Amino acid sequence: xxxxxxxxxxxxxxxxxxxxxxxxxxxxxxxxxxxxxxxxxxxxxxxxxxxxxxxxxxxxxxxxxxxxxxxxxxxxxxx
Numbered sequence: 001x002x003x004x005x006x007x008x009x010x011x012x013x014x015x016x017x018x019x020x021x022x023x024x025x026x027x028x029x030x031x032x033x034x035x036x037x038x039x040x041x042x043x044x045x046x047x048x049x050x051x052x053x054x055x056x057x058x059x060x061x062x063x064x065x066x067x068x069x070x071x072x073x074x075x076x077x078x079x
Contacts, residue, residue, distance in 0.1 A: 003038040008048035011038060013057055016068055024067040 003011075012030050019025065031045040049068065052058040058068045 003034075003040045003044065005044055005047045005051060008034050008038060008040055008044055009051050009057075012045075012048055012068075013052060016058060017070060020070050024061070024063070024069060026065060026067055030068065 011034060015030065015033065016025055027049055030049070031042055034040055034045050034048070035042065049058075052068070053060065056071065059071045061067050061069050
């Protein structure tokens, strides 16, 4: 049975969360990891990334390339 979009999204989020501050992940890198780890397809991975970004769990950043990261809290932002 193939992994659901929610399963893939949760696995991607955990990878990004664990690497926060030390590693940045490109969407293609996460997709490759999920295809290997969960034996899913690229279409499911793309839908999972879209769900993560639309829900605000991850954001796209750009530093010479597109990366997915956990949203940063600004110093003056209220909790």
